[in-house]
Amino acid sequence: MKLKWAFLSLSFFVVTLLSGCNLLVLDPKGPQAERQAHDIILSASIMLFIVITVFSLLIYMLIKYRASKQSEDYEPPYIEGNKWVESIVIGIPVLIIVVLSIVSVRSNYIVESAPEGYEEEPLVVYASSSDWKWHFSYPEQDIETVNYLYIPTNRPLEFKLYSHGSITSFWIPQLGGQKYAMSDMVTTLHLAADEPGEYMGRNANFNGKGFAENTFNVKAMPQADFEDWVEEVKETAEPITEDKFQELLEPGHLGQLTFNGTHLEFSPAPEGENGGHQHGNSEHDKNQHSSEEASEH
Amino acid sequence: MEFFDRFAIPHPSPLIYASMVAIGLTVIAIIAGLTYFKKWGYLWREWLTTVDHKRIGIMYLLSALLMLFRGGADAIMMRAQLSVPENTLLDAQHYNEIFTTHGVVMIIFMAMPFIMALMNFVVPLQIGARDVAFPRLNALSFWLFFMGAMLFNISFVIGGSPDAGWTSYFPLAGNELSTSVGTNYYMIAIQIAGLGTLMTGINFIVTIFKMRAPGMTLMKMPMFTWSALITNIIIVFAFPVLTVALAMGTMDRLFGTHFFATTNGGMDMLWANLFWVWGHPEVYILILPAFGIYSEVISAFARRNLYGYKSMVGSMVIISLLSFFVWVHHFFTMGQGALTNSIFSITTMAIAVPTGIKIFNWLFTLWKGKIEVTVPMLYSLGFIPIFTIGGVTGVMLGMSAADYQYHNTMFLVAHFHLVIIPGVVFAMIAGLTYWWPKMFGFMLNERIGKWTFWFIAIGTCVAFFPMFISGLDGQARRMYTYSESTGFGIWNMLSFFGAILLAIGFALIVYNIYYSIRYASRDIGDDPWNARSLEWATHNPVPDYNFAITPEVSSSEGLWDAKKRGHTLFKGPYKEIHMPSNSGVPFIMSAIFFVFGFAMIFSMWIVAIISAIGIFACMAHRSFEQDHGYHISVDEIKQTEAKFGGAKE
Ligand code: HEM
Numbered sequence: 001m002k003l004k005w006a007f008l009s010l011s012f013f014v015v016t017l018l019s020g021c022n023l024l025v026l027d028p029k030g031p032q033a034e035r036q037a038h039d040i041i042l043s044a045s046i047m048l049f050i051v052i053t054v055f056s057l058l059i060y061m062l063i064k065y066r067a068s069k070q071s072e073d074y075e076p077p078y079i080e081g082n083k084w085v086e087s088i089v090i091g092i093p094v095l096i097i098v099v100l101s102i103v104s105v106r107s108n109y110i111v112e113s114a115p116e117g118y119e120e121e122p123l124v125v126y127a128s129s130s131d132w133k134w135h136f137s138y139p140e141q142d143i144e145t146v147n148y149l150y151i152p153t154n155r156p157l158e159f160k161l162y163s164h165g166s167i168t169s170f171w172i173p174q175l176g177g178q179k180y181a182m183s184d185m186v187t188t189l190h191l192a193a194d195e196p197g198e199y200m201g202r203n204a205n206f207n208g209k210g211f212a213e214n215t216f217n218v219k220a221m222p223q224a225d226f227e228d229w230v231e232e233v234k235e236t237a238e239p240i241t242e243d244k245f246q247e248l249l250e251p252g253h254l255g256q257l258t259f260n261g262t263h264l265e266f267s268p269a270p271e272g273e274n275g276g277h278q279h280g281n282s283e284h285d286k287n288q289h290s291s292e293e294a295s296e297h
Numbered sequence: 298m299e300f301f302d303r304f305a306i307p308h309p310s311p312l313i314y315a316s317m318v319a320i321g322l323t324v325i326a327i328i329a330g331l332t333y334f335k336k337w338g339y340l341w342r343e344w345l346t347t348v349d350h351k352r353i354g355i356m357y358l359l360s361a362l363l364m365l366f367r368g369g370a371d372a373i374m375m376r377a378q379l380s381v382p383e384n385t386l387l388d389a390q391h392y393n394e395i396f397t398t399h400g401v402v403m404i405i406f407m408a409m410p411f412i413m414a415l416m417n418f419v420v421p422l423q424i425g426a427r428d429v430a431f432p433r434l435n436a437l438s439f440w441l442f443f444m445g446a447m448l449f450n451i452s453f454v455i456g457g458s459p460d461a462g463w464t465s466y467f468p469l470a471g472n473e474l475s476t477s478v479g480t481n482y483y484m485i486a487i488q489i490a491g492l493g494t495l496m497t498g499i500n501f502i503v504t505i506f507k508m509r510a511p512g513m514t515l516m517k518m519p520m521f522t523w524s525a526l527i528t529n530i531i532i533v534f535a536f537p538v539l540t541v542a543l544a545m546g547t548m549d550r551l552f553g554t555h556f557f558a559t560t561n562g563g564m565d566m567l568w569a570n571l572f573w574v575w576g577h578p579e580v581y582i583l584i585l586p587a588f589g590i591y592s593e594v595i596s597a598f599a600r601r602n603l604y605g606y607k608s609m610v611g612s613m614v615i616i617s618l619l620s621f622f623v624w625v626h627h628f629f630t631m632g633q634g635a636l637t638n639s640i641f642s643i644t645t646m647a648i649a650v651p652t653g654i655k656i657f658n659w660l661f662t663l664w665k666g667k668i669e670v671t672v673p674m675l676y677s678l679g680f681i682p683i684f685t686i687g688g689v690t691g692v693m694l695g696m697s698a699a700d701y702q703y704h705n706t707m708f709l710v711a712h713f714h715l716v717i718i719p720g721v722v723f724a725m726i727a728g729l730t731y732w733w734p735k736m737f738g739f740m741l742n743e744r745i746g747k748w749t750f751w752f753i754a755i756g757t758c759v760a761f762f763p764m765f766i767s768g769l770d771g772q773a774r775r776m777y778t779y780s781e782s783t784g785f786g787i788w789n790m791l792s793f794f795g796a797i798l799l800a801i802g803f804a805l806i807v808y809n810i811y812y813s814i815r816y817a818s819r820d821i822g823d824d825p826w827n828a829r830s831l832e833w834a835t836h837n838p839v840p841d842y843n844f845a846i847t848p849e850v851s852s853s854e855g856l857w858d859a860k861k862r863g864h865t866l867f868k869g870p871y872k873e874i875h876m877p878s879n880s881g882v883p884f885i886m887s888a889i890f891f892v893f894g895f896a897m898i899f900s901m902w903i904v905a906i907i908s909a910i911g912i913f914a915c916m917a918h919r920s921f922e923q924d925h926g927y928h929i930s931v932d933e934i935k936q937t938e939a940k941f942g943g944a945k946e
């Protein structure tokens with residue numbers, strides 16, 4: 001019996017923690033992470049209701065029907081089942097699942113499209129991983145960084161993810177959930193940051209020996225500061241060359257690096273006709289690509 | 298010398314050398330012991346060549362317990378490494394090897410043989426059969442599993458362990474990024490064990506469909522048998538997918554194909570898909586027999602019939618169907634878009650409904666019962682709350698958009714341990730304790746058993762609840778270390794403490810077995826738990842032929858009817874019993890499989906070809922062999938029955 005109460009208080013404890021304190025995932029700094037935190041709290045609360053129901057029923061049965069509480073010659077009855085009880089037991093969970101499904105589907109479309117309510121066009125950043133680093137290419141600004149990411153606040157961010165080796169997963173918990181980066185295609189992750197600040201980013205998908213340290217720093221700043229930074233990089237940073245980039249791809253860890261230009265020029269991302277699943281019909285793929293683009297904007 | 302270089306460990310450490318010595322000494326001790334006590338003949342006649350489902354069940358059980366300790370040692374090392382930030386107990390490479398082997402060993406070589414053990418031992422008894430449909434195939438299943446397990450386990454002393462995770466995603470698991478033979482072990486050892494599992498699947502489906510006692514219609518089967526039937530149907534549909542995936546992976550690694558490569562039209566995501574098309578049904582292969590065990594135990598100790606028999610069966614059928622339509626939830630984050638994720642999010646959460654029905658049916662089985670808290674019942678009662686927490690977090694993970702935040706974190710690790718441990722491990726211990734007297738003719742000690750339960754139950758909660766928190770705080774799974782500033786330290790320390798409690802619990806199980814072998818009473822009668830189903834209608838321990846007379850039943854609770862309603866189980870006189878004879882071929886063939894596997898792993902083609910021929914020779918031998926089994930005469934039956942304290946006529 002004590003155990004049951006311990007469980008109960010523990011789950012309360014967990015939920016208070018979930019809703020209150022500053023666990024990264026529950027301390028969102030962008031619209032996508034906010035939506036996800038909302039889903040988490042909502043589903044956790046509904047689930048808590050189920051947990052409490054089950055625990056109460058169990059405790060009730062254990063208190064009421066212990067053999068030690070009954071007379072020697074009590075013979076438990078034979079009970080087949082009851083239509084009404086079973087309809088309730090099926091009906092309520094079905095209702096809960098329907099509600100959660102509706103929420104889940106809506107959230108899917110929200111996190112899979114550019115965040116709304118921003119005036120500016122999304123900033124496109126190519127984030128590619130190699131053992132055990134992240135390369136961030138800003139095609140619009142024509143600069144590239146390694147292991148750190150500067151982003152403007154209040155502007156949608158469109159990350160184009162791919163990998164130079166094994167499957168990795170690009171994750172900045174406070175801005176939104178993760179997505180895989182693979183070497184034969186490009187995936188898109190839509191994020192945005194609402195508050196300036198420094199955030200933790202990492203590869204979440206195991207990729208070998210250097211996995212634990214496969215992290216990067218994210219710094220969100222107002223658009224003007226971001227532009228200043230870009231200017232500064234353009235004035236001071238070395239250009240990235242094919243040889244230099246090959247060197248960077250070697251397995252190992254690197255500090256933070258900054259370059260002029262992007263590697264995409266000589267080593268394009270696996271999309272469109274450079275995709276890993278190109279089957280020769282590049283015309284078709286291109287068309288499809290541009291029509292997708294058209295519908296997105 | 299060059300030839301032998303391939304067997305060297307790529308990342309040796311004192312621990313591994315110590316294990317090599319320990320393994321060597323153990324093998325020598327076993328061989329010496331067997332020789333000294335002149336037990337070789339006994340071992341060969343009674344165990345290595347047996348086709349008796351009960352003995353095969355016991356051998357599965359011993360292997361499962363052995364593997365539980367192997368996997369447990371890995372687990373303790375992992376939790377110790379993470380217990381404090383920046384720990385240097387293990388380096389990255391060793392940590393990676395250990396979590397990989399932990400996952401594989403626990404799922405494939407611990408949980409699987411454990412359910413096989415109980416299915417083997419119990420199902421034929423519950424349906425009143427003499428054995429399974431294909432006894433010799435059953436022996437082959439066991440030995441293939443066993444050789445696969447041994448092959449996998451030698452990896453860490455010969456050639457190096459796999460280190461790409463139990464999910465072994467390509468391209469990480471490909472030749473370029475995993476250069477040691479470790480992943481070859483993964484591909485081939487699991488393949489060999491998996492073949493055995495597939496054969497078991499076929500064997501048990503036939504057994505359950507064809508060999509039930511007179512009167513036992515499908516809807517009068519005990520619930521454990523139902524769960525075994527459905528489990529084996531899932532096995533037959535799911536395991537071929539694994540077989541194919543592993544074969545493709547093997548070809549990628551050994552023969553230079555590009556199925557899962559990222560170049561030349563290969564597709565790394567294909568592995569992930571195939572793996573989980575098998576992998577998700579696999580988790581239900583593990584959990585359904587556990588559900589069956591709980592149904593038996595809860596109804597036995599609530600002293601009541603199982604509530605909602607029909608909805609129990611129905612929900613298992615629905616679960617088995619749905620389990621093939623949810624695999625994408627293991628990679629919602631692969632970028633397949635909102636529509637695909639929505640579909641799989643809904644199917645995933647839908648599984649919670651039939652699972653919930655089962656939970657409520659167990660609760661209603663307690664209703665108006667007369668609950669006796671024995672050790673098996675204690676595990677069943679502990680299972681309900683902990684599993685509920687694990688299950689509802691599964692629903693949370695099924696919210697695909699939110700899963701972008703849970704995926705690959707400790708939150709996920711908490712979820713699946715909190716379903717698998719109360720689901721599978723508790724059930725196995727409950728089943729083990731419950732059917733132990735059937736297997737060995739004495740009971741396990743109740744007092745030690747209860748202590749064990751509390752260590753394991755509290756250990757599970759303490760070890761895994763903190764992971765929900767550190768997961769939401771951004772702790773990814775499979776990290777071998779973390780910095781102090783992350784603040785994960787406290788949660789991981791708690792976890793380590795829980796892991797120690799669990800380890801104590803598992804050690805207590807062994808102590809309990811030892812203690813009970815020495816001190817437990819052998820005079821326990823045939824039905825020590827006052828149980829309900831047919832397996833308790835024969836003697837403890839069970840004679841070779843199971844039932845002297847084939848029982849006839851009229852409900853799922855044959856023995857209860859006999860005890861309370863004057864139903865006659867055993868009608869008619871003794872008749873001669875036809876039994877299958879022992880055979881060494883399954884053992885020999887599997888041993889050749891071991892050699893074949895080993896040769897493949899190290900690309901020793903000549904040995905591989907010779908042993909492949911050996912395997913086919915064994916099959917050919919079987920095709921031409923004439924074996925009509927043997928008969929137990931009425932006299933012998935009478936003698937045996939008399940020994941058990943009077944014939945049941
Ligand atoms: C209520 C039913 C359940 C639901 C809705 C559910 C849902 C999920 C989901 C969505 C994931 C993937 C999460 C991710 O990777 O981000 C997952 C992972 C997992 N689940 Fe469940 N689950 C349920 C029950 C079970 C049961 C009964 C078992 C085992 C007996 C189980 C074992 C696992 C395992 C082993 C993994 C992860 C394996 C890995 O990635 O290494 N689950 N579950």
Ligand SMILES: [Cu+2]
Nearest residue numbers: 577624626627
């Ligand atoms: Cu799954």
